[in-house]
Amino acid sequence: MTSPAKPKPAPAKDGAPGAKSAAVTALGWLHTARFLTTAPQLHFLPELDVPEIAFVGRSNAGKSTCINTLTQQKQLAFASKRPGRTQHINLFALGKQGATDAVLTDLPGYGYAAVPKQDKIRWQQVMANYLVSRSNLQGIVLMCDPRHGMTELDEILLDVIRPRVEEGLKFLVILTKADKLTRAEGAKALSIAKLQAGGGQVRLFSATKRTGLEDVATLLWDWAHPAGAPSASQAVSSTGASPDPSGAPDALGPQ
Ligand SMILES: Nc1nc2c(ncn2[C@@H]2O[C@H](COP(=O)(O)OP(=O)(O)OP(=O)(O)O)[C@@H](O)[C@H]2O)c(=O)[nH]1
Numbered sequence: 001m002t003s004p005a006k007p008k009p010a011p012a013k014d015g016a017p018g019a020k021s022a023a024v025t026a027l028g029w030l031h032t033a034r035f036l037t038t039a040p041q042l043h044f045l046p047e048l049d050v051p052e053i054a055f056v057g058r059s060n061a062g063k064s065t066c067i068n069t070l071t072q073q074k075q076l077a078f079a080s081k082r083p084g085r086t087q088h089i090n091l092f093a094l095g096k097q098g099a100t101d102a103v104l105t106d107l108p109g110y111g112y113a114a115v116p117k118q119d120k121i122r123w124q125q126v127m128a129n130y131l132v133s134r135s136n137l138q139g140i141v142l143m144c145d146p147r148h149g150m151t152e153l154d155e156i157l158l159d160v161i162r163p164r165v166e167e168g169l170k171f172l173v174i175l176t177k178a179d180k181l182t183r184a185e186g187a188k189a190l191s192i193a194k195l196q197a198g199g200g201q202v203r204l205f206s207a208t209k210r211t212g213l214e215d216v217a218t219l220l221w222d223w224a225h226p227a228g229a230p231s232a233s234q235a236v237s238s239t240g241a242s243p244d245p246s247g248a249p250d251a252l253g254p255q
Pocket residue numbers: 057058059060061062063064065066078079080081082083084085086087107108109110143176177178179180205206207208209
């Protein structure tokens with residue numbers, strides 16, 4: 001008996017014939033994103049058993065903008081010129097309605113100078129706990145503005161997640177705002193970040209020019225649909241954390 005076929009993007013190599021259709025599948029999947037829930041603290045997050053992909057990085061690096069670009073939605077995640085815009089952990093469900101097969105997590109950024117030191121420390125602990133203990137975490141996307149390079153706080157984060165990456169957690173460094181770099185600066189930033197990423201992948205990305213969009217989308221699709229994994233489950237609805245079928249935010253809404 002054959003198992004039901006699952007949409008599988010062909011292997012994505014830039015320029016390869018399958019890359020385009022893989023990206024179309026991946027972008028279509030990402031476009032299904034809808035607000036799931038928001039939590040001020042870790043223990044308010046629903047337990048889920050679908051793969052979760054977290055976006056982390058310094059405040060203002062472009063995490064929320066990247067999520068909006070990947071999902072092709074203008075205001076799914078709140079982005080702002082003012083650092084510190086995202087202050088809660090916001091979850092977005094992916095997959096056809098009623099068959100959520102993955103979740104994207106937009107985390108508040110770290111390193112925002114105006115935040116009191118105590119709050120910074122508290123947040124670093126919350127985030128470290130999340131990254132270390134979230135059992136359905138499948139991958140981490142570290143957003144980094146290549147004009148600033150990897151900062152001390154990024155290095156701390158790398159140390160926190162290293163054991164999980166060694167155990168198979170997927171890891172991608174996105175060098176954001178690539179539109180602000182010349183081609184040579186981009187190439188240099190890429191090779192430096194590859195040295196620092198310790199086994200993770202690195203991509204240049206621009207929300208304004210859509211640089212790297214198809215490649216990153218395909219990568220995330222592959223993370224969430226590893227070969228041999230069971231097909232999309234009803235896991236989210238079974239936890240009672242089912243998204244509103246209308247796709248509308250709940251009373252709290254993302255922060
Ligand atoms: N030029 C350019 N600007 C970008 C890009 N991505 C994000 N930005 C801008 O960077 C600023 C911060 O973007 P956000 O997406 O809010 O950053 P964030 O990492 O979510 O910030 P916090 O929520 O504070 O952690 C906004 O003004 C965005 O328009 C990009 O690819 N190119």
